[in-house]
Amino acid sequence: MRDYRKILEDLAEAGGLRTIPPIRHEGRWVVKEGERLLNLSSNDYLGLASDESLRREFLLWALEQPLPLSSSSSRLLTGNFPPYDELESLLAESYGREAALLFNSGYHANTGILPALVDKQTLIIADKLVHASIIDGMRLSGATFVRYRHQDYSQLRQILLRESARYEQLFVVTESIFSMDGDTADLQQLVELKHEFPKVLLYVDEAHAVGVRGYNGLGLAEEMNCIPEIDLLVGTFGKALASMGAFVVCSQALRDYLVNTMRPLIFSTALPPLQIAWTAFLFKHLPEMQSRRNRLQMWSRRLAEALAGRGGERSASHIVPYILGKNKACVEAAELLQRKGFYCLPVRPPTVPPGTARIRFSLTADMEEEELAQLLACIGESLKI
Numbered sequence: 141m142r143d144y145r146k147i148l149e150d151l152a153e154a155g156g157l158r159t160i161p162p163i164r165h166e167g168r169w170v171v172k173e174g175e176r177l178l179n180l181s182s183n184d185y186l187g188l189a190s191d192e193s194l195r196r197e198f199l200l201w202a203l204e205q206p207l208p209l210s211s212s213s214s215r216l217l218t219g220n221f222p223p224y225d226e227l228e229s230l231l232a233e234s235y236g237r238e239a240a241l242l243f244n245s246g247y248h249a250n251t252g253i254l255p256a257l258v259d260k261q262t263l264i265i266a267d268k269l270v271h272a273s274i275i276d277g278m279r280l281s282g283a284t285f286v287r288y289r290h291q292d293y294s295q296l297r298q299i300l301l302r303e304s305a306r307y308e309q310l311f312v313v314t315e316s317i318f319s320m321d322g323d324t325a326d327l328q329q330l331v332e333l334k335h336e337f338p339k340v341l342l343y344v345d346e347a348h349a350v351g352v353r354g355y356n357g358l359g360l361a362e363e364m365n366c367i368p369e370i371d372l373l374v375g376t377f378g379k380a381l382a383s384m385g386a387f388v389v390c391s392q393a394l395r396d397y398l399v400n401t402m403r404p405l406i407f408s409t410a411l412p413p414l415q416i417a418w419t420a421f422l423f424k425h426l427p428e429m430q431s432r433r434n435r436l437q438m439w440s441r442r443l444a445e446a447l448a449g450r451g452g453e454r455s456a457s458h459i460v461p462y463i464l465g466k467n468k469a470c471v472e473a474a475e476l477l478q479r480k481g482f483y484c485l486p487v488r489p490p491t492v493p494p495g496t497a498r499i500r501f502s503l504t505a506d507m508e509e510e511e512l513a514q515l516l517a518c519i520g521e522s523l524k525i
């Protein structure tokens with residue numbers, strides 16, 4: 141029998157034990173052991189989840205609507221409700237694509253799409269640092285997959301040159317903003333590769349970019365002007381959109397095929413219609429949130445500059461790593477910043493490569509300038525120890 145207790149003790153010894161933090165929320169703050177800390181680890185990038193007036197406005201409206209708190213079924217049986225179809229139409233129209241399809245989460249999307257679409261004549265080629273959900277999707281798919289060095293498009297091209305004749309189709313999979321370094325993919329270059337290798341389908345996970353990037357907040361593909369070239373553009377609603385769920389925009393054929401084959405879509409109860417309506421409510425507000433996006437960019441640049449040489453130079457977004465290397469140093473720096481009132485968390489291997497334990501700052505647009513100044517001062521202090 142495996143001694144799970146002992147394994148956990150060893151993990152704790154090595155500084156790698158995960159626990160669920162006992163915290164409470166007060167808007168932009170987290171209350172931990174009686175102390176109120178500014179939340180610098182949330183994915184509420186635009187500050188919409190903590191915006192009380194938006195929540196009120198929605199709930200007052202929703203009270204008068206026939207919006208159940210459960211769909212009580214998969215969408216393919218009796219779980220489809222008008223808000224689903226309306227949000228899908230809104231997404232397809234906003235992105236200027238034929239179709240959109242909703243999922244219960246980004247995890248469902250990424251573990252379901254590839255297994256549904258591939259066969260033995262498919263090769264999947266993914267960036268080394270893609271999210272765990274994409275890795276799980278590749279594994280579940282049963283297709284052959286290879287990974288190219290992070291953002292190394294010349295290696296990707298070599299793989300394509302070597303392999304493309306041997307397969308019927310190839311998926312190139314990347315995130316647009318990467319979760320741990322906050323760097324951005326060069327989607328234009330990937331589109332060029334797709335033109336060079338016509339069997340390639342591009343799959344881009346915009347989980348961290350939807351809401352935050354692009355003139356209408358549609359993501360990095362909007363900013364880089366290449367939405368029509370992305371075959372499967374995946375976005376999530378649990379981050380900047382302050383809700384829950386995910387979507388893909390794609391061709392009508394791919395959407396219809398997913399409806400027929402994608403197991404997490406077919407075999408799971410659909411999200412509550414009320415939740416979908418909240419997502420749609422916020423999504424409609426996105427174009428007018430440019431000032432929030434600008435502010436987020438401004439704060440992010442300042443934090444990245446302060447952390448230049450310590451990981452800040454990697455970031456091109458609101459996710460800014462502060463790399464400390466060893467687990468212990470990282471945990472200590474996080475504790476110091478927490479004592480100073482900033483809720484930031486250590487991220488350790490295996491979530492990040494060995495030797496790159498880090499604090500992962502994810503900023504939000506509702507941070508005050510004074511708070512940023514205080515944070516920069518505290519980081520300065522932590523750099524000295």
Ligand SMILES: *Cc1c(COP(=O)(O)O)cnc(C)c1O
Pocket residue numbers: 244245246247248250271273315319345347348376377378385386
């Ligand atoms: C958060 C995240 C997901 C998972 O999305 P959920 O809706 O939280 O399940 C998928 N991909 C990336 C890149 C993410 O950061």
